[in-house]
Amino acid sequence: MSAAPEDHRVVVRLDALLEARGMTLTELADRVGVTVVNLSILKNGRARAVRFSTLTALCDALDCQPGDLLGVDRAGGDTAP
Numbered sequence: 001m002s003a004a005p006e007d008h009r010v011v012v013r014l015d016a017l018l019e020a021r022g023m024t025l026t027e028l029a030d031r032v033g034v035t036v037v038n039l040s041i042l043k044n045g046r047a048r049a050v051r052f053s054t055l056t057a058l059c060d061a062l063d064c065q066p067g068d069l070l071g072v073d074r075a076g077g078d079t080a081p
Contacts, residue, residue, distance in 0.1 A: 009073040014043040017062045017069060031061040 018028060025043065029036045034054060041047050055066055062069070 011071045011073050012042055012045055013069055017064060021062060028061055032057040
């Protein structure tokens with residue numbers, strides 16, 4: 001039996017990274033070559049998967065590590081970076 005998509009506790013910190021870098025979602029989409037819609041799905045925690053090539057491109061564009069972008073919510077609430 002597999003878990004429902006909403007049963008995961010992975011959090012995406014894309015909003016905080018964009019704000020810290022003064023970048024918009026549209027600008028990031030242009031730099032990474034991913035649609036704004038797909039980045040929005042990721043940003044809102046509705047993505048079911050992320051390709052390593054996309055994760056690499058996001059990290060390159062945001063000058064971060066995967067752990068800066070993704071985390072696991074261990075307490076059941078949002079996690080701080």
